[in-house]
Amino acid sequence: MSHYDVIVIGGGATGLGVAVESITRGYRTLLLEAHDYGKGTSSKSTKLVHGGIRYLANFDISLVKEGLEERFYFLKNAPHLAKKQSFIIPFYHWFEKIKYTIGLGLYDALAKDKKIGKRIFLSKAETLLQLPQLNAKNLIGSAIYGDGQFDDTRMLIALLRTFEQQGGVALNYHSVTDFIDQDHRIAGVQVLDRLSGKSLAFTAKVVINATGTLTDTLLNKAEPHVQHQTVFAAQGTHLVFDQSLFNATHCLVIPATSDDRILFVLPWRDKIIVGTTDVAVDQPTIEPIAQSAEIDFMLETLNRYTEQTITRSHIKSVFCGQRPLVRDPKHQTTGKISRKHEILESRQGLISIVGGKWTIYRRMAEDTIDYAVQKKYLSPSRSVTRDFKLWGHGALMTDHWLAVYGSDIDIILQIQRETNNFAYIHKDLPYLQAEVIYQVRYEQAKTVEDVLARRTHAALLDAKAAQQSAWLVAQLMAKELNKHEAWIAEEVQKFERFMANFLPKG
Numbered sequence: 001m002s003h004y005d006v007i008v009i010g011g012g013a014t015g016l017g018v019a020v021e022s023i024t025r026g027y028r029t030l031l032l033e034a035h036d037y038g039k040g041t042s043s044k045s046t047k048l049v050h051g052g053i054r055y056l057a058n059f060d061i062s063l064v065k066e067g068l069e070e071r072f073y074f075l076k077n078a079p080h081l082a083k084k085q086s087f088i089i090p091f092y093h094w095f096e097k098i099k100y101t102i103g104l105g106l107y108d109a110l111a112k113d114k115k116i117g118k119r120i121f122l123s124k125a126e127t128l129l130q131l132p133q134l135n136a137k138n139l140i141g142s143a144i145y146g147d148g149q150f151d152d153t154r155m156l157i158a159l160l161r162t163f164e165q166q167g168g169v170a171l172n173y174h175s176v177t178d179f180i181d182q183d184h185r186i187a188g189v190q191v192l193d194r195l196s197g198k199s200l201a202f203t204a205k206v207v208i209n210a211t212g213t214l215t216d217t218l219l220n221k222a223e224p225h226v227q228h229q230t231v232f233a234a235q236g237t238h239l240v241f242d243q244s245l246f247n248a249t250h251c252l253v254i255p256a257t258s259d260d261r262i263l264f265v266l267p268w269r270d271k272i273i274v275g276t277t278d279v280a281v282d283q284p285t286i287e288p289i290a291q292s293a294e295i296d297f298m299l300e301t302l303n304r305y306t307e308q309t310i311t312r313s314h315i316k317s318v319f320c321g322q323r324p325l326v327r328d329p330k331h332q333t334t335g336k337i338s339r340k341h342e343i344l345e346s347r348q349g350l351i352s353i354v355g356g357k358w359t360i361y362r363r364m365a366e367d368t369i370d371y372a373v374q375k376k377y378l379s380p381s382r383s384v385t386r387d388f389k390l391w392g393h394g395a396l397m398t399d400h401w402l403a404v405y406g407s408d409i410d411i412i413l414q415i416q417r418e419t420n421n422f423a424y425i426h427k428d429l430p431y432l433q434a435e436v437i438y439q440v441r442y443e444q445a446k447t448v449e450d451v452l453a454r455r456t457h458a459a460l461l462d463a464k465a466a467q468q469s470a471w472l473v474a475q476l477m478a479k480e481l482n483k484h485e486a487w488i489a490e491e492v493q494k495f496e497r498f499m500a501n502f503l504p505k506g
């Protein structure tokens, strides 16, 4: 049985962040993920690195401040996967202009020297020059401000590769099924290797539960006599369209939806992403399905701001995730529940990190390991991640290839030559067949879904094209993984079922 200093359960933003924090402080660290990295919420975000302008309305000043500070480190340490992005808020009433003039002023003031770009106020004519497809009726002007945008699934892989490069061990498709107790303290985990069916056990000084919306499931295992209710799941759905429907370099902020939320229309690759909703769910699930009412609500809201009517038939893909929020008995509305994070310790010493958001993953990780050090479970150490560049950082985000693979681009070119394969996986998708082989060899891609939903963005960019590439991707993978025809057929079928949720009915 292998022994570690730290075992991290969960391979989303939180778990991979904690793993990188732990290994860079010199602790022997193991990370276990039940499915694939990002299979949970972390691959389904709106892809914003932000303080969260809308939380100002809840007077969540410290949360916004923390987000703005972390935005700075996020962009600094992963410049190949995160960039500055301009946002534009159109005004249709004078009170909106006053409200956002004050709000944006405060937002920049809270960012202090870490603010991004300049606030600019535009007239109606200037606004329409920037966004020609915006509904001009009753428009009085707009404001432009700066925030951040990133690539969530590739960020997970950058964290994974950083962790491995530093000597960490990460295993996907390894589910923690139970805990090992020693003198009434958790001293390790029982694990099921879901692909081979083998059972394994690992011990550690500290076990950290970073399982997002499934946090309570593990807490209940650790303390079977208590029914834990620490996490509250709120579902958010995004719609993806061709960029021709709303062509802009700025991200459009729709400031006041009928349920008092902000909706974003973001340029993303050659598409636009519209999101997100915020709907409370009773039972969290790893693979949520967009409710028809959520899709209707977003189309309806979007159409109030666009000249052209956008319908379901324009949708290229739908993706949906559930936020793991810290349960707050004072607030019933999900939008009002704070995005703050909390560290909890069960009586047996299981440390859980809950809540937060992608932008502050590093801070959450630092706080978690600090907690274990303060409790003397780990020897003293100092965090170095504020100034720790992530794997692949040498490249700029504008160049897809370099951004994603850093200097490993040479390996992909080598694979192309070695396999004599210079073709794409699909005529409408920007991914090479050699990339699939690379992802199997170097990025732990084990299923067709891993490749098409999380190593590439195929499922998100164009659900139909992703479905049509499944067979070819399965064949490429089978050759690498030494699998037979039956595996290919099974993988294609599994992927078909998975993709059903990415295409809206009707």
Ligand SMILES: Cc1cc2nc3c(=O)[nH]c(=O)nc-3n(C[C@H](O)[C@H](O)[C@H](O)COP(=O)(O)OP(=O)(O)OC[C@H]3O[C@@H](n4cnc5c(N)ncnc54)[C@H](O)[C@@H]3O)c2cc1C
Binding pocket: 009, 010, 011, 012, 013, 014, 015, 032, 033, 034, 035, 036, 037, 038, 039, 040, 041, 042, 043, 044, 045, 046, 047, 048, 049, 050, 174, 175, 176, 177, 210, 211, 212, 213, 214, 218, 234, 235, 236, 237, 276, 286, 320, 321, 322, 323, 324, 355, 356, 357, 358, 359, 360
């Ligand atoms: C719709 C939506 C939009 C969002 N947009 C943004 C945004 O733009 N910017 C931002 O900063 N934040 C955003 N967020 C918030 C952010 O995405 C989440 O806070 C974050 O991804 C949560 O990460 P996590 O690692 O805690 O959870 P997850 O990503 O869900 O990871 C938990 C992992 O634990 C694994 N696991 C569970 N049980 C076990 C077990 N027994 N053994 C091993 N592994 C297990 C799961 O398989 C899963 O992969 C958004 C959230 C949603 C829902």
